Amino acid sequence: MAPAPAQVIAVVLLTAGYTALAAGSPPAPIVWQRATATFYGGADASGTMGGACGYGNLYDEGYGTRSAALSTVLFNDGASCGQCYKIACDRKIDPRWCKPGVTVTITATNFCPPNNALPNDNGGWCNTPRPHFDMAQPAWEKIGVYRGGIIPVMYQRVPCVKKGGLRFKINGHDYFNLVLVTNVATAGSIKSMDVMSSDSKDWVPMSRNWGANWHSLAYLSGKQLSFRITNTDGQTLVFDKIVPSGWKFGQTFASKVQFN
Template identity: 60%
Template sequence: MEYTILFATSLTIAMLTAAGFSPAHGWNKGTATFYGGADASGTMGGACGYGNLYTAGYGTNTAALSSVLFNDGWSCGQCYLIMCDAAATPQWCRAGTAVTITATNLCPPNWALPSNNGGWCNPPRPHFDMAEPAWLQIGIYKAGIIPVLYQQVKCWRQGGIRFTMGGFNFFELVLVSNVAGSGSVRSVSVKGGSTGWITLNRNWGANWQCNSGLVGQTLSFAVTSTGGQTLYIYNVVPSWWMFGMTFTSNQQFSY
């Protein structure tokens, strides 16, 4: 039901903008290009650290954000509803369509090119370099770049929050992924079987760092979303964990 309402709302706004009306409250103007190929294989990895976006649950509805939106990685995992601005370029838009993408990468500035001619991700431009399959849902391929209307929206995920254990010895690098609600994480703490709660520091993207000896201990996590919800996820990582393993919880954010 919520998806139906969302699509109907975006369709209504698209028709209004096509008729020359200003976008509704909460919508912002930006631009969008595409990358990664028809199967989005070129979007794997990225500055958020999610790795294989297919197996990570993000699929092909993803985008690299310009630095003003990426916010040094704090926006990793956030979801944005995007539509082509038909009032500006009706010939390059797929009328009445919208797509929700997840932020998985950074589109870095290109200082060798002007912001209005190739340097699309230069500050202060809000720009989405979208996976090609996602972009083609709203734009005509020949256009290359289109003006868009966008807003951050709630993320929906299948299953619970995931924790991937990286690092080595006394250095743990925990990737927190498949986050619903606000999609992004404000803070993370870990508790071993023989420790108290230890606050992690964000290292890069969606990776959180701990410098304690946790190998051989069952691990629990306290995760706070940027929406302000905190979840205590107990014993999600068993004592036999090894670096490189991913563990999925049965808990998920609602906002």
């Protein structure tokens, strides 16, 4: 139901007041958090392909060699897939293996599983409650010295920068539609996703299946589809009729719409 005119005015006034207050406030300080980082995947990062976010070939999907697997507390059951982090080696803790004055920005594309057979501080780097990045080797070597193996790092979430719009790859079969969403800018990660078919006027919620894959159990085969996505920053975009009728499983559909 649309708000009454008085309500609209009140909202506008409140918004204007908030904007003025925000404009006069100093910017929030940048907060760096501490973690550790190792590397995997080889010098060309070929061993990082696939992964628990479901992106498959990271070269083809545009993630390249700037990626990382996150420990349990950072991965958040896949909700962090696609998020971007700026990482620097922490020279204050251990300067031996740090390259000075450099940072690297990575995308979360995989999960680093815990190894509870080893102590948290001696091999069980991805055990709970440790924040840890198992980075693609080329990304890690931007900030760390190879012989170090594991380095202390500082990190912060940063907006993801992407070219073009979101992409949707549909896998699965009748009554099980598995949609992989890639190339998500700004927040990088998705909070919720809905689908609407050409023979319906209602949005149907989808569920996170694993990583960046969302599924619907409705019969959608061959129907024209629209998606509605809310990212983890609370922004919502509608991708109207992004999937044409007659589509086949295994196809990818690129949009021109992007978060900003």
